[in-house]
Amino acid sequence: MEKQEPAIEVEKLHKRFGKLDAVNGISFQVEKGQIVGFLGPNGAGKSTTMRILTGYARATSGITRICGIPVACNPHEIKRRIGYMPENNPLPNELRVREYLKLRARIKELPMRHRAKRIDEVMERCDLSRAQDRIIGKLSKGFRQRVGIADAILAHPEVIIMDEPTIGLDPHQVIMIRDLIASLRGKMSVLISSHILPEIEMSCDRVIIINGGKIVGQGTPKELREAFITSTIYELEINGKIASLRAALVPIAKEFEIDQFSKADSCGFSKATIRIPGVHDCGEDLISCLANSSDLRVRSLGMRQAPLEDVFLAATRRSWETLDTDLAKDELQPGSDEPAETEISATS
Amino acid sequence: MRHFFTLLRAELWKLLINPSTYIAAFLFLLIMGFLFQLILLEYANDPKEESPSVTFFKLFFVPVFFMVPLLTMRSVAEERASGTIETLMTVPVTATEVILSKFCAGYIYYAALWAFTGSFHYLFFSFVQEDSIFDPYPIIGGYAYIAISGTLFLSLGIFASTMTRSQLIAGIVSFSLVFGFIVIGSYLDELALLWISQPAWVDQLAQHTDVIQHSRDFSSGIIDTRAIVLYASCSLAFLFLSILVLEYREGGA
Numbered sequence: 001m002e003k004q005e006p007a008i009e010v011e012k013l014h015k016r017f018g019k020l021d022a023v024n025g026i027s028f029q030v031e032k033g034q035i036v037g038f039l040g041p042n043g044a045g046k047s048t049t050m051r052i053l054t055g056y057a058r059a060t061s062g063i064t065r066i067c068g069i070p071v072a073c074n075p076h077e078i079k080r081r082i083g084y085m086p087e088n089n090p091l092p093n094e095l096r097v098r099e100y101l102k103l104r105a106r107i108k109e110l111p112m113r114h115r116a117k118r119i120d121e122v123m124e125r126c127d128l129s130r131a132q133d134r135i136i137g138k139l140s141k142g143f144r145q146r147v148g149i150a151d152a153i154l155a156h157p158e159v160i161i162m163d164e165p166t167i168g169l170d171p172h173q174v175i176m177i178r179d180l181i182a183s184l185r186g187k188m189s190v191l192i193s194s195h196i197l198p199e200i201e202m203s204c205d206r207v208i209i210i211n212g213g214k215i216v217g218q219g220t221p222k223e224l225r226e227a228f229i230t231s232t233i234y235e236l237e238i239n240g241k242i243a244s245l246r247a248a249l250v251p252i253a254k255e256f257e258i259d260q261f262s263k264a265d266s267c268g269f270s271k272a273t274i275r276i277p278g279v280h281d282c283g284e285d286l287i288s289c290l291a292n293s294s295d296l297r298v299r300s301l302g303m304r305q306a307p308l309e310d311v312f313l314a315a316t317r318r319s320w321e322t323l324d325t326d327l328a329k330d331e332l333q334p335g336s337d338e339p340a341e342t343e344i345s346a347t348s
Numbered sequence: 349m350r351h352f353f354t355l356l357r358a359e360l361w362k363l364l365i366n367p368s369t370y371i372a373a374f375l376f377l378l379i380m381g382f383l384f385q386l387i388l389l390e391y392a393n394d395p396k397e398e399s400p401s402v403t404f405f406k407l408f409f410v411p412v413f414f415m416v417p418l419l420t421m422r423s424v425a426e427e428r429a430s431g432t433i434e435t436l437m438t439v440p441v442t443a444t445e446v447i448l449s450k451f452c453a454g455y456i457y458y459a460a461l462w463a464f465t466g467s468f469h470y471l472f473f474s475f476v477q478e479d480s481i482f483d484p485y486p487i488i489g490g491y492a493y494i495a496i497s498g499t500l501f502l503s504l505g506i507f508a509s510t511m512t513r514s515q516l517i518a519g520i521v522s523f524s525l526v527f528g529f530i531v532i533g534s535y536l537d538e539l540a541l542l543w544i545s546q547p548a549w550v551d552q553l554a555q556h557t558d559v560i561q562h563s564r565d566f567s568s569g570i571i572d573t574r575a576i577v578l579y580a581s582c583s584l585a586f587l588f589l590s591i592l593v594l595e596y597r598e599g600g601a
Contacts, residue, residue, distance in 0.1 A: 090431030
């Protein structure tokens with residue numbers, strides 16, 4: 001029976017800090033073995049939700065269950081089932097890496113006979129073996145981050161919750177962590193929040209976008225794209241004039257935009273980006289139409305998949321618009337607009 | 349209480365590898381040595397009836413005022429400020445285990461520091477004239493008092509530390525609590541002069557809370573169970589309050 005239960009279950013979760021609704025009635029589920037990305041601008045309520053899931057913070061109302069066990073009723077039991085890496089990855093600066101992991105293994109109730117082996121294993125997986133005798137306070141950010149990740153996966157938890165695990169890592173380490181997270185697929189359920197959107201897209205099965213304490217979109221990256229992206233983008237390399245391209249495109253789509261048309265390179269080819277409203281595949285029509293056009297020569301043509309970033313921006317923008325109208329109605333003081341603005345500039 | 353010893357070991361290890369532990373110990377012994385030497389000088393000039401050890405224990409509150417806040421202010425406040433409390437409270441440990449391990453580590457360190465001052469008495473008795481009588485009971489009583497009162501002072505300090513995330517505030521609150529307990533407790537009957545006619549219960553209460561009197565009693569060999577009950581019950585109460593505060597703020601089980 002227990003196998004069928006979702007690993008994480010959140011129902012109508014509310015958390016108020018004074019007048020501010022940090023989390024405002026969100027509900028979602030994470031199935032066993034799934035990797036789910038948690039996206040949202042700063043101050044959206046991601047960390048608060050994660051803290052409530054780990055039993056560290058109390059919810060104002062709502063139900064959270066980890067592996068079927070309600071967090072509020074039995075916080076001690078759920079702590080045996082989770083591996084949590086908090087925001088900013090706090091670590092005791094005076095201990096050495098191995099010492100710290102040994103202590104954590106002991107308090108996470110890892111059986112004594114497996115302890116040393118498991119510590120070696122996680123250090124190997126997180127590429128920490130070289131740094132095992134170094135003092136944590138003197139480690140670089142990348143190493144510290146990996147110590148936090150090693151700690152989270154140490155005791156084979158059923159659910160892993162990581163708050164921005166890839167912050168401060170270089171591209172090599174990011175790839176390593178991505179592989180590491182991918183290797184957990186099917187064995188453990190993972191909930192990660194991140195600002196690095198390509199990361200989330202590459203490693204997550206499902207994405208939950210949250211803004212202003214509410215879920216504004218959830219599903220696979222493909223589903224989200226369908227829901228939020230309203231145009232199809234083609235990139236092509238073309239020899240000819242922009243006016244003749246415009247003329248050639250008329251029979252294919254009534255409305256279209258040429259977003260970009262670069263200067264011709266030494267061979268006379270320019271890069272162009274065409275945006276056609278609506279989601280439909282008109283690649284074949286484009287090829288035949290451009291081939292028939294006498295004053296245009298095409299070197300390459302490809303459809304550009306909208307990056308998750310666009311989905312994220314579209315979803316959060318949409319939610320702000322509704323938030324603004326709500327606020328105008330209620331004449332409440334706006335709280336979440338400011339951090340949201342900075343987030344857009346940071347991600348774009 | 350499965351993780352108590354693991355946490356205690358970790359706390360003691362952190363104390364051992366921290367340079368500030370040794371600096372604090374050095375300062376403590378320096379001040380205590382200085383006090384003891386002053387007492388001896390005083391005795392050399394003007395012979396007194398009671399042994400210098402008794403006078404030494406009368407001054408026990410001097411190091412308590414600064415050592416207790418220094419020792420305890422870090423315990424929870426530092427973990428909270430650095431955020432490690434979050435990783436600590438999201439593993440299967442209880443708030444009781446966390447508080448007790450921090451208290452016991454602090455207490456062991458405190459007791460060890462006082463144990464070092466035992467060497468003063470040893471040095472003193474090995475160099476005094478041979479005909480002077482060696483009376484071990486004031487020393488035993490004095491250290492027993494230090495050990496019992498230490499539980500209360502450290503639990504006051506731990507309590508102050510669980511209330512805040514700032515070590516400075518924890519230190520100040522801890523100092524105020526310890527100071528309040530020692531000074532106000534000892535002079536309660538004099539504060540009661542504010543009343544026009546002093547109620548009898550104030551007198552009675554003042555007798556129970558007179559910390560200076562307790563230390564005097566213990567170091568002259570009177571082991572008073574009322575004092576033991578007072579210190580033990582108060583320290584348990586403050587430890588319990590600390591556990592409640594930690595559970596409330598960090599959602600421990």
